[in-house]
Amino acid sequence: xxxxxxxxxxxxxxxxxxxxxxxxxxxxxxxxxxxxxxxxxxxxxxxxxxxxxxxxxxxxxxxxxxxxxxxxxxxxxxxxxxxxxxxxxxxxxxxxxxxxxxxxxxxxxxxxxx
Amino acid sequence: xxxxxxxxxxxxxxxxxxxxxxxxxxxxxxxxxxxxxxxxxxxxxxxxxxxxxxxxxxxxxxxxxxxxxxxxxxxxxxxxxxxxxxxxxxxxxxxxxxxxxxxxxxxx
Numbered sequence: 001x002x003x004x005x006x007x008x009x010x011x012x013x014x015x016x017x018x019x020x021x022x023x024x025x026x027x028x029x030x031x032x033x034x035x036x037x038x039x040x041x042x043x044x045x046x047x048x049x050x051x052x053x054x055x056x057x058x059x060x061x062x063x064x065x066x067x068x069x070x071x072x073x074x075x076x077x078x079x080x081x082x083x084x085x086x087x088x089x090x091x092x093x094x095x096x097x098x099x100x101x102x103x104x105x106x107x108x109x110x111x112x113x114x
Numbered sequence: 115x116x117x118x119x120x121x122x123x124x125x126x127x128x129x130x131x132x133x134x135x136x137x138x139x140x141x142x143x144x145x146x147x148x149x150x151x152x153x154x155x156x157x158x159x160x161x162x163x164x165x166x167x168x169x170x171x172x173x174x175x176x177x178x179x180x181x182x183x184x185x186x187x188x189x190x191x192x193x194x195x196x197x198x199x200x201x202x203x204x205x206x207x208x209x210x211x212x213x214x215x216x217x218x219x220x221x222x
Contacts, residue, residue, distance in 0.1 A: 002157065033210070042214040043158070043201065056208040090157050105150075105157030 003027065006091050006106035014114055018079040021109045025072055025093030031055070032074040033094075033103060034066055038087040049074055081113045116141040120202050120213035128221050130191050135216045137202030138184040147185050149178050150201040152215070158201055161187075192220045 003026035013019055025032050034046040045058035049068035060066075063081075068074045078085060088110050094103040117140045127133055139147070146165050150158035162171040164180040171178050175196065177188045187200055199215040 002159070004157075035212075043203075043212040045210040045212070048210075056210075058209060092157075102160050102163060103148075104160060107157050108155075 002104040002106065004091060004093050004104050004106035006089075006109050008109060009107065010110050010112075012112045012114060013081060015081055015083060017081050017113075018077065019081065019111065021076040021078070021089050021091075021111075023074045023076070023091030023093075023106060025074070025091075026104055029093035029095050029104075030072065031094045031096065031103075032068055032072070033092040034060075034074070034076050035090040035092065036087045037090060037108070043090070046076070078111070083113050086111055086113045116204075116206060116209065116211055118202060118204055118211045118213040120200075120216050122216060123214070124217040124219070126219045126221060127189075127192055129193060132188070132190045132192070134189070135187040135200055135218070136184060137187070137213055139202075139204050139211075140183075141204050141206035141211065143207045145205040147180055148203045148205070149176075149185070149187055150203065152199045152201055161200075189218070192218075194220045194222050196220050 005024040007022045030051045033048045035043050037043045046060040047066050048056040052068050063079050066076045088108045090108045092103040092105045119138050121136045149161040152158040162178040167182045169180050175190050179186050197220045199217050201215045203212040
């Protein structure tokens, strides 16, 4: 158990809908990272938050947004969903902000868009 | 373009047969290189961080090394429980780029 909790584990929704994925980082970790993993693209970095502030942005679509709350949990919002958004979404957390350091991953949320 | 390439894509070894996995990278401003292990349906599990050329890290049957262009993950006398996908990632200029991984299968 990495200590990073993601909910829900599975999500099935229709095209055009909006969903919210939730992540609770390990106790004491201030950074949260979001990733998308699909069979053809591998693991893609989406965005990083550190202590409530956006710190780094990767290949995140404009239809996707994220935030980190004062209690350090984070949510990833996916809207206007398309079939191609079906993937595993992972959250990871680490202590620091500068330099990736040792990051711990949650078990992921499997999103299926039908 | 920043890129991380892992080879081979898949590798089957007999138990006890040592080998190496390769991760080559083309990035500017490398801050660190990371190795992860991922089991099917689970999140990646952190293994190593390497920061500079010449650095080596070891953990049980695994040893990671780093040069200016690539990293190797050496697996010595592997066991069936070492079967997994091994992912390499680099951090450069506030981006984190993962390779597509090497699927390793150790036959008993």
